[in-house]
Amino acid sequence: MTVPVPYRVTEREAETADTATIVLEPVQVALQPFAPGQFAMVYAFGVGDIPLSVCAIDGHRLTHTVRAVGAVSGALHALRPGKTVGVRGPFGTGWELPAAAGLDLLVVAGGIGLAPLRPVVRQALAAPERYGRLNVLIGAREPRDLLYTEEVRGWPAALTTVDRPDSQWQGEVGVVTTLLDRATFDPPSTAAFICGPEPMIRATAGELAHHGVDPERIRVSLERNMHCATGHCGHCQLGPLLLCRDGPVVSWTRARPLLMVREL
Amino acid sequence: MADGAVVIDKAGLDALIAVLTGRGRTVVGPTVRDGAIVLAKISGGDELPYGWGVELEAGTYRLRAREDGAAFAHSAGPQSWKTFLHPPRERQWSADRGADGELTVTEDRTPPPSYAFLGVRPCDLRAIAIQDRVLTGGRHVDPAYRGRRERAFLVAVECTEPGATCFCVSMGTGPAVGPGYDLALTEVLDAEGHRFLVRSGSAEGESVLAELPRRPADETTRTAARERVAEAAERMGRSMPLVDLQVLMRETLTAERWDDVAARCLTCGNCTMVCPTCFCTSVEDVTDLSGDHAERWRHWESCFDRDFSHLQAGPVRDSSHSRYRQWATHKLGTWFDQFGSSGCVGCGRCIVWCPVGIDITEEAHALNRERGGADGEGTP
Numbered sequence: 001m002t003v004p005v006p007y008r009v010t011e012r013e014a015e016t017a018d019t020a021t022i023v024l025e026p027v028q029v030a031l032q033p034f035a036p037g038q039f040a041m042v043y044a045f046g047v048g049d050i051p052l053s054v055c056a057i058d059g060h061r062l063t064h065t066v067r068a069v070g071a072v073s074g075a076l077h078a079l080r081p082g083k084t085v086g087v088r089g090p091f092g093t094g095w096e097l098p099a100a101a102g103l104d105l106l107v108v109a110g111g112i113g114l115a116p117l118r119p120v121v122r123q124a125l126a127a128p129e130r131y132g133r134l135n136v137l138i139g140a141r142e143p144r145d146l147l148y149t150e151e152v153r154g155w156p157a158a159l160t161t162v163d164r165p166d167s168q169w170q171g172e173v174g175v176v177t178t179l180l181d182r183a184t185f186d187p188p189s190t191a192a193f194i195c196g197p198e199p200m201i202r203a204t205a206g207e208l209a210h211h212g213v214d215p216e217r218i219r220v221s222l223e224r225n226m227h228c229a230t231g232h233c234g235h236c237q238l239g240p241l242l243l244c245r246d247g248p249v250v251s252w253t254r255a256r257p258l259l260m261v262r263e264l
Numbered sequence: 265m266a267d268g269a270v271v272i273d274k275a276g277l278d279a280l281i282a283v284l285t286g287r288g289r290t291v292v293g294p295t296v297r298d299g300a301i302v303l304a305k306i307s308g309g310d311e312l313p314y315g316w317g318v319e320l321e322a323g324t325y326r327l328r329a330r331e332d333g334a335a336f337a338h339s340a341g342p343q344s345w346k347t348f349l350h351p352p353r354e355r356q357w358s359a360d361r362g363a364d365g366e367l368t369v370t371e372d373r374t375p376p377p378s379y380a381f382l383g384v385r386p387c388d389l390r391a392i393a394i395q396d397r398v399l400t401g402g403r404h405v406d407p408a409y410r411g412r413r414e415r416a417f418l419v420a421v422e423c424t425e426p427g428a429t430c431f432c433v434s435m436g437t438g439p440a441v442g443p444g445y446d447l448a449l450t451e452v453l454d455a456e457g458h459r460f461l462v463r464s465g466s467a468e469g470e471s472v473l474a475e476l477p478r479r480p481a482d483e484t485t486r487t488a489a490r491e492r493v494a495e496a497a498e499r500m501g502r503s504m505p506l507v508d509l510q511v512l513m514r515e516t517l518t519a520e521r522w523d524d525v526a527a528r529c530l531t532c533g534n535c536t537m538v539c540p541t542c543f544c545t546s547v548e549d550v551t552d553l554s555g556d557h558a559e560r561w562r563h564w565e566s567c568f569d570r571d572f573s574h575l576q577a578g579p580v581r582d583s584s585h586s587r588y589r590q591w592a593t594h595k596l597g598t599w600f601d602q603f604g605s606s607g608c609v610g611c612g613r614c615i616v617w618c619p620v621g622i623d624i625t626e627e628a629h630a631l632n633r634e635r636g637g638a639d640g641e642g643t644p
Contacts, residue, residue: 001408002356002357002371002404002407003356003357003369003370003371004357004359004367004369005369006366006367006369016268021267027366027367033587043359045359045361045367045558046359046549046550046551046558047549048547048549049549067573069576070576082364082365084361084366084367085363085367086359086367086369103624122616176585187524202477224573224575224580225572225573225574225575225580227545227546227547228545228547228562230402230403230406231398231402231403231404231547232398232399232404232406232543232545233544233545233547233565233573234543234544234545234565234567235544235546235573237563237567237590237594237598237602239593239596239598239601240597240601240602241601242602245402261517261518262586263580263581263582263583263586264517264580264581264586264590
C-alpha cells in the first residue's frame with residue numbers, strides 16, 4: 001500500500017511529559033495484521049509521516065507510543081480521540097518471539113525502546129509454558145521518563161534502572177547493562193531482544209555475546225530516517241541493509257560489524 | 265544472416281521519429297542546447313546533434329564540432345533517462361480533510377506519458393534495468409515509475425565514441441548493447457555512406473521497423489558496425505581495478521583514503537544528480553491556504569546532504585568523509601547486497617560533473633592500493 005489509510009484516534013493516554021500512547025482504529029478499511037517489532041508510517045495531516053512501531057496489537061487496533069521530538073511526532077502527540085490520521089504498513093521485520101521457544105528470554109529496553117518490546121513481554125507472559133525464564137530490564141534517563149509504569153509493576157521479572165535519580169527514586173541507578181548481573185538466564189540457551197539508543201544496543205548486545213549468548217539469538221531493533229518505508233528512498237541504509245525492509249529488527253550477527261564502523 | 269537486421273539511412277532515422285510520434289509517443293533524444301548535449305523532446309531528425317562530439321575530463325565537459333557529421337558520436341551528457349522515468353519532483357498523493365475531520369487520500373493517477381527514448385547508450389540501458397530492480401523489483405512497487413517504464417519504447421545506440429571518463433568495459437555494461445531494447449542502432453560512417461545497422465529486440469520494435477525505409481543488412485555494414493564497437497572497447501578513458509569491488513568496499517570502510525577524498529569533496533551532490541542509477545528521494549508535505557488540502561511530493565535527494573541521515577540526535581553521517589564513503593560504497597558494494605547488482609554502470613558522469621574532478625575509478629584504485637593489492641591484481 002503506497003497511500004495512507006485513514007485510522008481514527010480512539011484513545012490517548014499521556015505516558016510522560018512529552019510521550020503519549022495513542023490507539024488507532026480503521027475508519028473503514030484495515031491494513032494487514034502487524035507483528036511485534038514491525039512498524040507503521042503514521043501520517044499527521046499536512047505535516048508528514050514517521051515510522052512508529054506497534055506497542056500493542058489487538059485485532060485491527062494499532063497502538064503506538066509517540067514522543068514529541070519533531071514536527072510530525074509533535075503533531076501526532078497533540079492528537080486527541082476523534083481525530084483522523086493516515087497509516088501505511090505493516091513494514092519491516094519482527095521480533096519473532098516464537099522462534100525463541102524453550103529458551104530463556106532477556107528483554108532489554110532503553111527509554112522509548114520499551115514501546116516496540118512491550119508486545120514481546122505480553123506475548124511471553126501469555127504463554128509462559130513455551131519459554132524459559134523471562135527477564136525484562138528497563139533503563140531510562142530519569143524516573144519521569146519511565147513508560148507504562150503501572151503495567152510494568154505487574155510484570156513479575158522486570159528490573160528498572162535510571163541514569164539520573166530524583167529525590168523519590170528508591171530503585172537502581174546506572175545504565176541498563178548493570179542489571180544484567182541480576183538477570184537469571186543461561187547464556188547458551190538465551191534469546192535476547194534489545195531496543196534503545198544505539199550506544200545502549202552496542203553495549204548490551206556486546207556484553208551478552210561476550211557472556212556466551214549466541215549472536216544469532218540476540219535481536220536488536222535499529223532506527224534510521226525512513227521516508228518511504230518501501231525500500232525506494234534510500235534514507236534508511238545501514239551499509240548493505242535497507243532497514244525498512246531488512247530491519248528494523250536484525251540479528252546481532254548482522255548488526256555488529258555495521259554498528260562498529262563510525263558514521264556508517 | 266537471418267537475424268532480421270536492417271540498414272537505414274538518415275531519412276530512415278527521420279522516419280523512425282515520425283513513426284514513433286505517429287504512434288502517440290513523446291520522442292526524447294539527444295539535442296544540442298546551452299552548450300551541452302541534453303535529452304529533450306524532439307520532433308524531427310534535424311534536432312539530433314549531427315556533427316557534434318564532446319570532450320570530457322574530470323570536471324570538464326565541452327562540445328566539439330565533428331567533421332564526420334555523426335549523430336551519436338558523443339558520450340553521456342549531464343542528464344540521464346531517470347529524468348523522465350523517475351522525475352526530479354513528483355506528486356504522489358493528495359489528502360483532503362472534510363468538515364467532520366475525516367481524511368480522504370487520493371493517489372495520483374495521472375495517465376503516464378508514453379515515451380520513446382532515442383539514443384539510449386548501452387551503459388544507460390543497464391542503468392534503466394538497475395532502476396527497474398530498485399523501484400519495481402522488490403516487495404513494494406513504485407506504481408508511477410512502473411507506469412512510465414512499461415510504456416517506454418527504447419531505441420538503444422551502441423557506443424562507438426567513448427569519452428575520456430568512460431569505463432563501461434570495467435563494469436561490463438558496454439560498449440556493445442545488452443538486452444532490454446526495442447530497437448538497437450549502430451551508427452556507421454565510411455566510404456559507403458552514413459547509415460545505421462538496426463536490430464529489433466521486441467515485437468513492437470519489429471513492427472516499428474517494418475514501417476521504415478530500409479534494406480536488409482549487408483555484410484560490409486555488419487562488419488563495420490562490429491569493428492566500430494570493438495574499437496570503442498579499446499578506447500576507454502578509465503578503468504576500475506580488476507578486483508571484486510564489492511569485497512574491496514567492504515574491506516576498506518576504515519581506510520585513510522576516505523579522509524583524502526573528503527578533503528577534496530564539496531559534498532555538493534552533483535555526482536548523485538547526474539548518476540543514472542542514483543534513486544534516492546525525500547518526501548515533502550504541503551498544504552494549501554485553506555489548510556484542508558494537503559499533498560505529498562517526492563523529490564530527488566542526495567546522500568551528500570547532511571539531513572539525509574537525520575535522526576533526532578543529529579545526522580548519522582555528519583562528516584564529508586562518511587558521506588562520500590556512503591555514496592561510493594553503495595554504488596560499488598552494498599548495491600549488490602540490496603539489489604543484486606552493481607549500482608555503477610561506468611558512464612563516467614560523476615567524474616565529469618564533479619566540480620573538483622573527483623574520479624571514482626581513481627578512488628577505487630587508491631583504496632585497492634591501500635588494502636595492499638597491486639593494480640590489476642585478481643579477476644573481477
